[in-house]
Amino acid sequence: MRGLALLIELALVAGTLGKVTTVRKTGTKPTGYEVDFVFTPNSTTHASSVLLGGFPFFSESLHASLSKTDGYSPYEWGSNMFSMRMTPDYGNEAGTLSGLEMKRNEKTGDWEVTVPLPSGTWLYAYYPNCTTGNWRNCDVAIVDPSNLPIEAFPGDQSLSAIQLPFDPTFQVNDYSWQLPLQDASKEGMSASIDTHHQGQPIHIQVNIHDVGIYLPNEYGKIRNKKYPVLYLSNGGQGSDSDWFQQAQIHNIVDRLINTGELEPTILVTLNWYDLGFTLEEYQTNATLQAEYLDVVGYARFFNRVRENLFSYLMPWVDENYEVSNSSSHRAFGGLALGGTLTYAMLFNATDYFSSYCVMSPTPAPDGGDGQYNASFNPDLRNVGILTGAGFYDTTFDAARNWETTLAEQNVTYLSHYAMNGAHQWSTWQEIAYIYLREALWKPVPYGRKTSLKQFNSLPLIDF
Structure with missing residues (x-):
């Protein structure tokens, strides 16, 4: 329930x-x-x-x-x-x-x-x-x-x-x-084979990974159909349950699928704690941002997380669920420190996912970081990127600064800033909603030709 x-x-x-x-x-x-x-x-x-x-x-x-x-x-x-x-x-x-x-x-x-x-x-x-x-x-x-x-x-x-x-x-x-759909029979479902209620995500442990799974309502009802998959990361001190409990992301996805605004999609929520290594092991005194964020240390840690996910979790998802093996049907997003993990995917696994959603990044890479250089990584110009934060968010400057650097590299992106948002779940709910409705599984790269008309046609809702 x-x-x-x-x-x-x-x-x-x-x-x-x-x-x-x-x-x-x-x-x-x-x-x-x-x-x-x-x-x-x-x-x-x-x-x-x-x-x-x-x-x-x-x-x-x-x-x-x-x-x-x-x-x-x-x-x-x-x-x-x-x-x-x-x-x-x-x-x-x-x-x-x-x-x-x-x-x-x-x-x-x-x-x-x-x-x-x-x-x-x-x-x-x-x-x-x-x-x-x-x-x-x-x-x-x-x-x-x-x-x-x-x-x-x-x-x-x-x-x-x-x-x-x-x-x-x-x-x-x-x-x-x-909010949940009024017709519960149209809700997405758990992959669980036990007594989890329909619509509840499942919590699974894969090797050392905790993971949450959401399956669209039609999953298992259409023979041989493969589904796109969106990986969503928690933030600092979070878990794989956060997106379901604090953002109620399953309700948002249910509604968008039900109205035809989102292709039926599998969600996989992550927990990058307890993987056998810790952030503290990667701390440095190199590049500090906002006086306390160790940019270099975070980048090293999340690249280790990225390698771990590709070694264990993602092969397990591919083996156990009907997911597409095309990069055009794989996406990754995360909030706060999970936004930093999203950077690790964007810069170091660029062509594995077609779409990225970076929410309230904590921290953003340093402005002179070579990972930004699209001359060395031209695939950055071929993927879809949506970024954003809250207008009153402590990470507002970090989000805007990395957009500036992307623009200098001629990397196109979309952005959404929650005008009434701070560093809180209501902000990330809103950004995720816009991303799911207006960007995910749309032609990439996101830019004027593919998305400006869509955003101009949004209803005038003061979020």
Whole structure:
């Protein structure tokens, strides 16, 4: 079960299981919808207070920058606002990472709070006995027992996810493209042969690799059909579950396939931790970017990851799934440090994939790096590249600087910058959505002749 569908079904049996977190349509301000968050502590949880946290508070463009934001609570939400996460490195994170105090129901023992939220995906957890007011500084985070996350193993994900529909009466920005299809029979499926629910990704261990797999709904129903495959990388400290739990990427792909905007595609999500070597082994004092990012060390580490993936994971995918063996049907993308892994693929396995999506690269290669030189690697001019970050993203400069270098090498690319995005999952959801809908499996290289018309015809949606 996933998202809203899970909560609706759980609500139907609430009489026997007790109250659970639910979404309600109110038809009233501020958003037209509310979420009744309910935390039922177990026998070992003894809380004198519980904080609801995990999602950033809101800002609006007049009061938002890398260094500050006012941090409006959901109760103050207005249609011109967006959820924006500050980070410890830039500005005062307390403005956006505050939590909401829950109230104990003396009759049931549950902790409850009702919160208005606009459409989209919201990540949250419960923080018992947290008195800081900032959920990042709490000692314990508990996922919602009534809305467990999609995860590779128990404890892999620290936040539950809830998704809300769009109400045009009160809202301007429609994020329904993140929500599950209403007809569950059209959802993509797991490759699992056990009791995983349809639509849930499978977690598999291949040699030393953890991997998530998504298969389109029609997979296995059309004889001898081969499918394109998109590899997606996690970011720093992430896992193969991240794209499914935090971005709900399976919902996005389901919807685009269902509308015919995306060719049925297999997704493979990566986890490049625990491969037998670590980033620390490759650290240097050579090229530092943004005062703390070791560009040379990261490049060496991710090239080692690339070699490992080609030795173990990718041959396993080719052997076990009906994937195309043509580079025109292979693509790679990643966010943050996963964007750096995407660079390693782009520069060192250029002709193996036809398409690359680099999101919030952390870090970008140094501007003088010879890997950029299209004279030595002319295939750079023959692949599709889409790059981007959030407008308030800490990696904004890195993303733009590497675009400048690509342009100097006459390497064409597309870019998408989330105008209301910071270094957070909502930014990468949006970039991935644009990439899947407007670029993936389109003629390459991406440039004026192949893609400008498509982007000019996008609906005027203020993301």
